[in-house]
Amino acid sequence: MWLEAGLTDEPVIIYSELAEDGYEQRRVEVYVNGRELWANESGGTVPGGLAEKPVGELEEIRAASTEEAVFVALSITEGEFEHRWVEARSAT
Numbered sequence: 892m893w894l895e896a897g898l899t900d901e902p903v904i905i906y907s908e909l910a911e912d913g914y915e916q917r918r919v920e921v922y923v924n925g926r927e928l929w930a931n932e933s934g935g936t937v938p939g940g941l942a943e944k945p946v947g948e949l950e951e952i953r954a955a956s957t958e959e960a961v962f963v964a965l966s967i968t969e970g971e972f973e974h975r976w977v978e979a980r981s982a983t
Contacts, residue, residue: 901960902928906967906975913945917972919979927979 902920910916918930920937930937946952952964 906972907942907946908969908972908976909946913947915941915946917976918942919972919975921975921979927975927982929976929979 901922903923904921906919906921907915908917915930916932918935918937918941920928922928928936928938930940932941934940947955949964949966952962956962
């Protein structure tokens, strides 16, 4: 999960389900207004879809924080991700 603070036109939370090689398999983006977008290998509603490069380790993500955007990287369970995925898919 990525928390991005201070940007109103960007997602404030990004959930990513990762394969063993670090590439995203599924993604959910949550916006300040409550809108939820989703993406998987087949498509989705997230502009640009899945990340083109492997997602870094949690420490790498945390280190990417700047004054404009603070990233908090956390690991969540498969069940927690699945819950967010189902919510995002049913919202569209």
